[in-house]
Amino acid sequence: MGVQGLTTFLDNHQKIYRDVQFGRSRLVIDGSNLYHRLYFESGLDQNHGGEYAAYESLIERFITALRTCEVDPYMVLDGGSDHTNKKLETVTKRAEQRIERAHRAAKDGGKEDIRPIMTKWVFRQTLTRLKVPVAQCFGEADREIAALADKWQCPVLSNDSDFYIFNLSAGLLPISYFQWQDVKGNGSKSYIPCKRYYTSSFCIYFEIQPQLLPTFAALAGNDYVKLPKFIWSRFAPDASRPQSRLEGLLCWMKDFEQPEDTLKAAVELMGGKSQNKEKMLQSLSVGMEEYKLPRSSLVEFFVRGVVPPFLDEVMILIQGKMSFIEARLPGDTLDVLLLHRLSLGTPVDHKDLPSANLTSRPLRQVMYGLLLGKETSYKQANFNVCHNVVSTLRPAVSWPQAQLSERLEVLLEALGVKEELLNELPPQLRLLVAVTCYWWNRARPRPDLKLLKSLLLGMNLKDTSRLSPAVPLVSSRGSSESACCHQKPDVGVAHSFSQWQVCMKDSMHLNQLLGLPLPEPDVARFYQGTLVHQLVHMRRTGSRLKRVLKPDQASVQQYRDMLSAIRRLRPRPRQGSEFSESEQAERRALNDHTNLRLFQLDYDEETEARSLARAQEDLRLDDRLLLRTRYKTKERRNRCNKVELSRKEEGRGMDLL
Template identity: 90%
Template structure:
C-alpha cells in the first residue's frame, strides 16, 4: 500500500500494546494522534524459557517514558474475548492450531517461534497500573472501539493491523515500522518521535478507486470474517509476477465501480457458482463490510467523566450462560508427547465457570485445548459454589486446597504466590521434583540476577520436562489470579514481573542437577534467603496429608510425621531431596543441629559486627551463611 510519510511532533494518541490499547490526551497542540503498537512481539526477549518478565517490564517503562517525554498522557484499553457470534471461529481455530505447532517446534528444536509467554498481558497491565496509566477493558475486540475513539478525538493510529488501513480515520495511520519511539528527537517541550503517516485518501488517489469502496476491497480481499472461493485477481494486475499482484489486480478491477453494492454483485458473478451460493457469498461480504462501520464510541464518556458503559450484549450473554466455548489453548513451549499444561489448573477454571453462571444450568461449557497436536473441544462441568461476600477467601483457598491459618504466617503479598505454588506442586503431572520447586522459589527471591542471567545462554534449548512443569505453574498462576479477581481480590495480587524469570529459573535447575554450589555464583542476601526458607517451609506444611493408597512412599510419610513437630520443621525441609528419601530423617537431625548453631549466632550479633569491621575474611564468610541451605 502507498504510504504518505512525514516526520511529526505529536502530543495526543491511542496505543495498542500486546492486544491492549492506549489513549493519550492533548495538552498543548490543537491536533491529536492515535497509536496502536505491539511491544511484546518486537521486544526480542527470550520466549522459550517461559518469559523474561522483568526485562519486558523495563521495556514498557522505557516506552511510557518516551511518550511522556513528548508530553503524552496515555490511557489503556484492553481487548476482551472473542465475538459471541463466532464470526471469526474458523480464523481463531486456525491460529490456535498454528500456535500448537509452533510451540511443539520450539520445544523440540529450541528455535524462536514467537511464543508469547503466558503472563505477558498481566505484566503489561500491572506495569501500566503502577505507572498510573488509566485502564479500560473492552468486552470484545477493541478494533472498532479504538477506531471510533480515534475518529472522535481526531487521532491518527499507530499499528501494523491491516484493518486500520481501511477504517476512514481523518487523522490517518502511523505504520509501526516507521514509529521510532526509541529515538526521541528534540528537547523539552520540543521533543518528538519521528514517524510516517498514511491516509486512506492518498491510497484511493494512488489506486484510482472511490473511498467508499475500501470496505468492499477489504471484504473481497478476504479477512477474518469473510471466506471466499479462491479467485485469480492477479490476472487484472499490470505485472502478475509481483508479490502483491493479487491485491493490486483486485484494485485495478475495482476502478470502474463507484458503489459497493454494484461492486459486490459484479464480483460474485465473476467468481461464479450456483445461485444459492451467490446469495450466501453476498451475505458474507456484506457482514464483512459492516466491520468497518464505526460505532458510537462508548469510551469517551468513560475516560473524560468516568461514566461506565452499560452492559453490552456480550456481557448479558455471558451472564445468561450462553457462551458456547472458552478459549483455553495458551501459547506454552511444550511437546506433543506431554499432556497440555492447561490440565493442571482445570479445577480452578471449573470454579470460575460456576461463579460466572451463578447457578446450575443446562448450558454447556466447552474448552478448546490440545490433545497431542490436535485442537479439541472438551466438555467441562462447572463447579457450583454457594457463598456470600464474606466467604470469598474461603472459596479461593478451598479451590487451591490450602488452609488459611497456615497462609497467615506469611506476608500478605506472598500468600497467593505460595498457595498457587503448593497447588501446582501437589497436582502437576509429571510431578515436579524438589529441585524444580527450590529453583522456582529461589528465582522469586534473588535480588541481583543480572549476572546469573548473563551466564545462562538465553538461546539454549530448554529442557522439555522442566519447561512443561514451569508452564503448568504459570497456567496455575494465571487461572488463580483470574479467580482471585473474579472474587474481588480476597488476596493481594502478586507482582508478576518479580516472581518469574524464565532463563534464570532454568539455569538454577541446571545448576542443581549438575551439583553446582550456588553460593559461588549468587550474591548472598540474608533477607532473600530467609524469605525463600519461609516460603518453602509453608509449602511443605501445606502439602496434603497422604490417604490410604496414596502416592507417598513410606519414607515420605515418615518425613511428614516429622514435619508435624514444628521444632524439627525449620531446617529439615530446606535440604530434603526426593532422591534421598531413605536418609531424610537422618538429614533432618543434621539440619536441626545446624539450626541450633545458626540460632546461637544471633546472641553474639554485636560482637560479630565488631569482628566484621576488623576481619575482612570473616565478613566474607558470614555473607555466605545460609546459602548452603538453598
C-alpha cells in the same frame, strides 16, 4: 478482523506514508496489538516461559517516551471473544497453528512467536502503576478504537491491518514505523519520528474510490469473510510478484464506483453457483459492515468514568461493569458467561505431553461455578479430536455479596491451603506461596525439589546479571537477541514451569473474580524464564550456586520462609496410584492435542455426578501435613560482629538454596 497480507503489501509501497514528527497530542493505542509487538520485537526470550522484568522495563520506557513528547496515551484492549461466533473458524485455525508452533519451539528451540503466558498481566499491572488510562472492550476492540480516535481527531497506534481500512480523520501510526526509542528534540520540542497513513493517500495512490475500501477489504478476505479462492493476480501488471493478489484486486476495482456494483461483479467473476451467490453477497456485506464507525462508547468512560451499557444482567454477576472495563477482570469472564466455552493458553510445550492446563483445571471449575451460579458440566473439546466433560464446582457461598472472609475461604479451599499457616507470610507473598504449593502437589510428573528451589530462588534474587544475559535495546523495526533466546529448553523443565504459570494465571483470575481476597502479586518480579532454567541446570550438574550468586541476607531469609511455608502447607499425597482410573483415561484421551481446550456447556446428570464427586475429592482440604521444616532460622545477635561466623552463617543459607 485483519485483511490478509495488507500490511506486508503496503510495506512495499512506502510512498503512501507521510514522515511526521509526532508529539503534543492524544493517542489511542491498540493495546492488544501493542503488548504483542513490544514483546516479539524486543529480542526477549520466548522459549523459557518469559522475561517479565525486562518486559516491564520495556513498557515503562515506551510510556516515558510518549510523555516526554507530551503525548497522552489511551490504551484500549480486546475483551471477550466475538459472541456471534462469526470468527470461530478463524480462531480455531489460528489456535491449532499456535499448538504446532509451540511444539516446534519446544522441540527445536526456534523463535515461533509464542507469547509467554503472563505477558498481558505484566502489561496491565505496569499501565496501572504508571497511571495510564486503560479500557477493556466487551468484545474485539478495533471498532471502538477507531470510533474513539475519530471522535477525538487523533491518530491510532497499531499494526492491525484493519486500521488501514477505517476512515480515520487523523490517520494511523503503524507501530512498525513508530520510533519511540529514538526521541528527537528537547523539552517541549521533543518528538517521535514515525510514519502516518491516511486512507485518502491509499485511494489516490491505487486510483480507487474511497467508498470502495471496505469492499476491497472484504474481497481481499478478512476474519469474517470466507470466499472461494480466486486468482486476482491475473489483473496485476506483474503476476509473479509476491503481493500480486492484492495489487491485481486493486487494479480490477479501478473501473467501479459503487460498492454494490463491485460486489455483484466480483461474485459473477468468481463463478459461484446460483444458490451460493446470495450467501457470498451476504458474507461480503457483513464483512463490509465491520468498517462502519459506530458512535464512540469510550469517550464518556475516559472523560467522566461512565461505563458503556452492555448486558447489565450479565455484568452484575461479575461485580459490576467497572471492574471489567478497567481490565481488572479478564476477557475470559465474558466467554464463560456468554459462550459457555473458554479457549486456554498455549505455552511452549511438547504436544505429546499432557496439557499444562490440566493442572489448574480444578481452579477453573470453581470459576465456572461462581460465574454460572449453578452446578453443571462443561464439554471439554479439542478442536479436531475428543470431547471430555469438565464439571463446574459451585462453592457453598452466596457470591458476590459474600464477606471478604468467605471469599478468601473459597480461594484457599480451591488452592488447598490453610489460612492460619499462610498468615505467617507477608501479604504480598501469600498467593504466590499458595499457588506454588498447589502446583507442587498437583503437577504431573511431580516436580522434584530442585525445580521447586530453583523457582523460589529465581523469585528472590535481585542481582541476576551473572546468570541472565541482558537484553539489548533494539529499534522498532528490528530485533537484536541474546544468545539464550534460541537455546532449546529442557522439555521436562519447560513443561513443569508452564504448569506453574498456568496455575498462577488461573489463580489470579479466580482471585480477581472474588474481589481480591489476597493481594495481587507483582507478576514482573516472580518469574524470569532463562534464569530459573539456568538455576535448574546448575543444580542438576552440581554447580556451587554461592560461587556465582550474591543474594542479600533479606532475600535468603525470604527464600527460606517461602520454602518452609510450602513444605508445611503441602498436603499428604493420596494413597495408591497418583491418578484414579477415570483421571488416567482422561489424560490419555487428551494426549493427542494438548495445548488448546474449548469448553462448551453440555449438561448430563450421570457424568455431572461423577465429575463433581471427583472435583470435590480433589479440592478437599487435608489436615495432615506432609513434613516439618528441617531447618529453622536462628538469630544470633551476640555473634553478628564476628566476621568469620557471619560468613559461615551466610554459607549455611546458601547450602539451603
